[in-house]
Amino acid sequence: MKVLVLGGSGYVGARLAAMLRDGGTATPLSASFRQKASGPDSLRLDTRDPDALTRALEPVDAVVNCVAGSASAIAEGARVLTAAARSAGCRRLVHLSSMAVYGMAEGRLAEDAAVDGSIGWYARAKCDAEAHVGAFAAQGGIATVMRPGCIWGAGSDLWVGRIASFLQARRLGDLGIAGDGWSNLVHVDDVCRAICAALRCEAAGLRTFNLAAPDSPRWNDYFIDLALAIGATPVQRLAPWRLRLDTMLFGPPLKMAETLGRKLARNPRLLPAPMPPNLPGLWERHLQLDSSRAERELGLQWTPYALGLQQAAGWWLAQRSGRSRDEGVDLPRHDPAA
């Protein structure tokens, strides 16, 4: 089976392409807007360009949509993709959505829970994209929507690197009530395995799967575990006002500086990373994805949390020591008794 992976240079897309290639059952063709070198198994592609996309889809049996980015890249991209797949005769589609489609809902949610795109542009775009995929399935497509929680593992800048930096800088720690929400962490390998399983599906129609490891902890536990694993100790108990200060007061200027730094081609790492204002809301939200359907229907076996943590911390420590070697910086030594 030949599979086109859109967003192939991203965290999930790259890992998925590698897994397909290594598995030997499928030949991946990796496409990305940011792809630098086009080789035999990768190409540079704007997923909002219908003609280019149709051409890319013609020789493949299935397409996996891992495109991230702006609202337009997500929602308009999905519309263009489903239309192009129909014209190219590619019936098999796996679309990476997000738990953001559940809006502000709390409690334990299965896939039949109501979707709500009213909380922000990202949720809106994800809901719109899902609607396009639904229409594609209704017209005879074999479509699968994945709704993962927070995708982590070695190499995850978003849910490991960024969190670890905040922990190291004591901008994050044990948040009490403000960190009592479920993390819904899901290992990148589990997401990729779920996608591989979905690609094997033969029945037309739409199937939707939540993806979060059943043993994924609450955010506080994750923060404390990761802090201990990377030696960012003693873990601080932070007051909610500290988070508000970080996101509301320091967030905007740091974000501007980061953007400016990128434009000037300076190393943005010289400044602390801004803490996005949506994160505190996520950390306190009591939403727990019920992923039992993925276990049942895709036969998914989850990477144990402890293993994921070990890999994540190992990656971050190695990356940091590599970076400090490059920059000639001495690493602070971890004193467990401190």
Add this chain to the structure above:
Amino acid sequence: MIADADQVAAGSVLEADVCIVGGGAAGIALALSLCNQDLKVLLLESGRMQPDAQTQALYAGEVSNPRLHSPPDKYRQRRLGGSTGIWGGRSVPFDPIDFERRAHVSHSGWPITYEDLLPFYPQANSLLEAGRFTYDAAEALGPGALPMIRGFASEVVRTDSLERFSCPSDFGRRYARRLRVATDLQVLLGANCTAVRLQPDGGAVRAVDVATLSGRRFSVAARATVLAMGGLETARLLLASRDVAAQGVGNAHDVVGRYYMCHIAGNVGRLHLNGPPADVRHGYEVTPDGIYCRRRLTIAPREQRRHGLANCVARLHFARITDPQHGNGVLSGLFLARRLISYEYGKRLHDGGEPSLRLYAQHWRNVVCDPLDTAAFLAHWALKRKLAQRKFPSVILRNRNNRFSLEMHGEQVPRAASRVTLAETRDALGMPRLRVDWRYAAEDIASVRGTLDLIAGELLRTGAGRLAYDPGTLEEDLVRFGAYGGHHIGTTRMGQDPRTSVVDADCRVHSVHNLFVAGSSVFPTSSQANPTLTLVALALRLGRHLSTRLARLPAHVKGCAS
């Protein structure tokens, strides 16, 4: 979800799989552990989110000897979260020896072992926000941890264990959102349980009666009912429910309310450690997971057995606060500010009669002559306690000269004569009030004396220091403030024999097949440890028992069975 009992239709009978009476540490831990098990759980809490004087007054009762025990409405909070609203946060597990039947501690021995409870301790630690379940100093603090007292190595007196401290977490505030989002759990606030109604044969609970202060009455019928009302109130409700069982529910052998224990605690002696003050860790340290913890002196289990001692710990403490001879501005400042401190935390600052003007003058002199220490203390207290989320647990003075007293906290031997009963008077809902008759015995004091003697002997033998105390005033030192407040233990004790216990190893009332008790009232013995961590662990264990016992059969099995 959280709702108010005043919204429930009067006279209705609510149905549930599990009805938990009491939303304190045990009740909330149990309720949360039963979520997502396909069970309908109803939690009845007398209070609401905030303390309320009228509700709190339902706790008022009598005390046989006010010198020995606080009034029953002190050290308890009748609101969601219960007494975790005012607790100090010390979170220490019981020791394996506490569960053993010890020949030298009459009525000792639990029907379960330490290992039976062990699987539930880590989650209890987590709920209490007391960090990892590691209580060995080297393991918890890491390999670089310094000894408690350098140069003091003893196989008799151990210094390697820790006590950990919760924030202290108020369960009502901390877990309200978890309770609110749970779809299979309903919390009813303002719901006072006034009676347990048994089936005519007395073998099962038919329903529990509920009343609100505004006069609404309804009842709850559940497949299992759990009383989690605290060590005093659970006994009160059982004794007051007399319509089928004349002596009260579960009280056929007159055990309910008996064996009431607190802890034997007080400041004792004069300890002088040799070597520089930097070689002694008397205060709080912080573990990598960010938890305040403190070292203590314990007696090795083998030595407890050999010398016939009950379990007891000693902490390095400062001099008696009320005595201005200590010359410390911080302690004198605490004494002078004692009227601003709550009853529960100020009790040990009120040392008998009204202090003389001379005493006041001496304390003022201490404050004035020690301005730097006093200012530093106030700054630390403001930053690390008042403004902090995780609060510095208690007053610790700078160790200037290696001179301490020992703060003893010891197990009390269970005795049937120490008990709570019903008084003649009734509360606003018509419930008989409680009468507390707490007693201790000479063996409790002798056990602390034996502990002190072992500590003194080992300090002398190792050359680490000297401990002196006056055996003649020891009893007065230990009971000056009466029973240690807030630790209400043993009134529905756990055991195999219904003649000497109220609940079985599953915390089920022996004679009532669907009535359970969660809380420190089921502890047969009191340990050296504060009760909260262990009562939460026991509640979690009860939660697992109930979810197994009440699990619905899968549809296909049900079909086969019918």
